[in-house]
Amino acid sequence: MKNPMDLSGHNIIVTGAAQGIGEGVSRLIADLGGRAIMVDMQGEKLEQLVDEIGSDKAEMHVGSVADPAFVQTMVDNAVSKNSVIHGLVNNAGIVRAAMAVKMPVKTWQEVIDVNLSGVFYCLQAVGRHMWERNADGDTGPASIVNISSDAGRRGTIGQINYGAAKSGVMGLTMSSAREWAQRQIRVNSICFGVVETEMTETIRSDKFRDGxxxxxxxxxxxxxxxxxxxxxxxxxEASSYITGQHLSVNGGYTIGV
Incomplete structure (x- = not known):
C-alpha cells in the first residue's frame, strides 16, 4: 500500500526553516520524498541544513517574510527553479513579550509584521501561483498550512501582540480556504501548544513550567x-478533503475548544 503521506515530487516552501518547527518540517518533507524550499533570515543555518538534507531535496532563500518584495521574489524564483509549488508552511514567527499596558508600539508592530503580515504575504504570493496554475483544470496538490498557536485561541498573558497575530492567522486561514476551495487549494492551520524550541525557552523555564x-x-x-x-x-493527500480547519496539537490543552 502506498504511504498516504507520501510527498514524492512535491515542492514545498517552509518559512522560518532554520530551526525548531521549521527545521523539523523541512527534514520530514525530504524524508517523505518532497523538496523543502527553506526560507529564513539565518543564512548560515540554512546552508548547513541544505548540506545535511542534500541539494536534491532542499534549497534555501535568505530574507524576511515581513518584506513583501522579498516574499514575491522568493516565490517567483522558487517557481522558476521548480516549475510548480505544491505546498506552503507559513511557520516564521518571533516573540517580543511585554504586558499590554507597557507594550511599546514598536514591540507590537514587530510581531504583527512577521507573525501576521508575513503570513499574509506568503499566503498571497503562493496562493496566486496555485490559483493561476489550477485555472486550466490542473487540480494537482495545493496545500497551505499556517502555523497558529493556542495563544490565538485562548489569549496569552504578556504577549498580546503574539496572541492577536495568531488569532489573525486563523482568520486568514478560514477566509482563504473559502475563496480558493473552488480550485482545490486547501488552507488549514495548526495551533501548537508548547514545543521544545529556542523560542519557548522562557515558557519552559522553572519559573513557568509547573503552571x-x-x-x-x-x-x-x-x-x-x-x-x-x-x-x-x-x-x-491523506488530508485531501480537509480545508479551513484549525488542528490543535497541544497534549489536550484545549479539549473541546
Whole structure:
C-alpha cells in the first residue's frame, strides 16, 4: 500500500526553516520524498541544513517574510527553479513579550509584521501561483498550512501582540480556504501548544513550567519532530478533503475548544 503521506515530487516552501518547527518540517518533507524550499533570515543555518538534507531535496532563500518584495521574489524564483509549488508552511514567527499596558508600539508592530503580515504575504504570493496554475483544470496538490498557536485561541498573558497575530492567522486561514476551495487549494492551520524550541525557552523555564504543565493533560511538552508529522499530514493527500480547519496539537490543552 502506498504511504498516504507520501510527498514524492512535491515542492514545498517552509518559512522560518532554520530551526525548531521549521527545521523539523523541512527534514520530514525530504524524508517523505518532497523538496523543502527553506526560507529564513539565518543564512548560515540554512546552508548547513541544505548540506545535511542534500541539494536534491532542499534549497534555501535568505530574507524576511515581513518584506513583501522579498516574499514575491522568493516565490517567483522558487517557481522558476521548480516549475510548480505544491505546498506552503507559513511557520516564521518571533516573540517580543511585554504586558499590554507597557507594550511599546514598536514591540507590537514587530510581531504583527512577521507573525501576521508575513503570513499574509506568503499566503498571497503562493496562493496566486496555485490559483493561476489550477485555472486550466490542473487540480494537482495545493496545500497551505499556517502555523497558529493556542495563544490565538485562548489569549496569552504578556504577549498580546503574539496572541492577536495568531488569532489573525486563523482568520486568514478560514477566509482563504473559502475563496480558493473552488480550485482545490486547501488552507488549514495548526495551533501548537508548547514545543521544545529556542523560542519557548522562557515558557519552559522553572519559573513557568509547573503552571503551564498543570494545564496540559498529557503532562509533557512536544518536540519539533513530533509536531512535524501533523503538518505533513495536512500537506499530503491523506488530508485531501480537509480545508479551513484549525488542528490543535497541544497534549489536550484545549479539549473541546
Amino acid at each position: 503551564v504543565m498543570a494545564q496540559v493533560p498529557m503532562k509533557r511538552f512536544s518536540n519539533p519532530d513530533e509536531v512535524s508529522q501533523p503538518v505533513c499530514f495536512l500537506l499530503s
